[in-house]
Amino acid sequence: MKRGTDVLVVGASAAGLATAEALRREGFPGRITLLGAEPHLPYDRPPLSKQILSGQWRAERTLLRPPRLLAGLDLELILGSPALALDAANRTVRVGGGSITADHVVIATGATPRTLPGPPGLRGVHVLRTLDDALALRGGLNDAQRVVVVGEGVLGSEIAATARELGRDVTLCGPLSAPMAGQLGDLVGARLGALHRDNGVRLELGAAVDGLTDRKGEVTGVALAGGAVLPADLVVVAIGAAPVTGWLEGSGLSIRDGVVCDAYCRAAEEIYAAGDVARWQHPALGEVRWENRTNATEQAAVVAAAIAGTPRPHAPISYFWTDQFGTKIQVHGTVTREATAQVVDGDPEDGRFVVRYEQEGAVTAVLGWNMAKQARIRRQELIEGRADPVPQESRSR
Incomplete structure (x- = not known):
């Protein structure tokens, strides 16, 4: 790692803040600037459609970290200032009233609603x-x-x-x-x-x-x-949402429904992308772009490792969850329309069950409906790349 270098993270939501935190865990000693388009401190998005919309939570409960913990990261926070353009060759980001140049730039601008x-x-x-x-x-x-x-x-x-x-x-x-x-x-x-x-x-x-x-x-x-x-x-x-890449026009980066990156989330020399805006080369799945909270955090850690000089490919198993009418649904892996679905644990009539998805003999996803622990156990089948036989009475109805 080069001591004293600067990192500019463009985007102050989950992926952006997670990148800064992961850099500090890696021992990064340099200046980290977190540039956010919104005026708010970094906050979590999943509660917006549930706890915030229902009125159960006040807005401050969505903060990803309280101000005292943010202060401990020793960040330069610039909020309410969207990025306007990027000069990739010089790693310079233009903002209203000036520009910021850094040794490393991380693009974490997320997506915008269609x-x-x-x-x-x-x-x-x-x-x-x-x-x-x-x-x-x-x-x-x-x-x-x-x-x-x-x-x-x-x-x-x-x-x-x-x-x-x-x-x-x-x-x-x-x-x-x-x-x-x-x-x-x-x-x-x-x-x-x-x-x-x-x-x-x-x-x-x-x-x-x-x-x-x-x-x-x-x-x-x-x-x-x-x-x-x-x-x-x-x-x-x-x-749906579109990745926020309009400000990157003319930057020289490859843009194709997101910022195109390699397996290490690198878009160009010392330029990386993380979160909803990143389209990267998954070692097992090919080119993908995922919009989920878990990937934003995991991808940020991969970016931080690359900047710190310990690069590793980003090869996660996708995971997302949703809560609706008191029901929690958790999905490990990727569900495709071609996959066959089989109930392997529990019973849908009881409101608690696990479904396994297979395609061409391989397990592609595991879903838990109010059955989180068993779904996590079944997730091992994704890692092993195989499925155990399913009893006839457990097959989908």
Whole structure:
């Protein structure tokens, strides 16, 4: 490690802060600058669609570290200042009013929500990515009665569950056949759909969304392909996110739905990427980009190791979780639409079970539905790359 060198981390969320913490654990003695576009101290995003949106938590509970621990990291924090451009050859980042040059640059700018076409500034339309988004949506839900959530993925399903628990009339719509079918497959997606219906969420799935309807600048509904309109006085758009890479145009870095990196998360000489913005070469899976909290932290540690002179490839097993209507779902590995799903522990009728996903004879994922410990045990099958025989009576129903 070069003593006294500087690291500039662009992005002050989970991946950015985890990079700084990992550098200090590695013994990095130099200056670390953490540059954030938002004015807030680094905070956690998973609680936004649940505890913050429901009002159970105050905003300060989302802080990743209290101010006293941040001070102990000896960081230079620059908040409320988005990066505007990068000169990769000179490792210089332009910000409002000047520029910052460092020996190492870490790109951790995350992702930004995708939106639907329609009139700009339409009242009653929300996205959820930032703390300010969550607080604005919570305020909107106080006055709303009919809520439509567009997007049946993880975020959309969580928002629909939280809004319904707040007593709102909720409709969840999207092109897939079940909530989170793209992340869980059809077997568990159908089970999650039943959970939503049992709790009063109206499902309008299997149809694309054409756009929004409005009257005098206020949203009135969501138009589906085929002509149907779902009435609403509040709409949440949760149709995925795009990596924040616009500021990297002309930088010389390779950009392809994220910052393209090698297996060590290196995008160019002494330039790295971590978190939702990074598209890296997974040694086993090829080129991937993952948007989950666990990967952000693990990838940050790999970046810090590379800067510290002890590089190692980033070859994790993907992991994410979701909490909806008191049910915790945890997924180890990657679920594909081609994989076959088998119940290997527990029983769906009892509300506690584990599903194993296999493709071409290999285990690709393990899912626990209110069965975290057994899912962690089954995760070993992903590491071993094989599956034990499944009793006939345990196969999916």
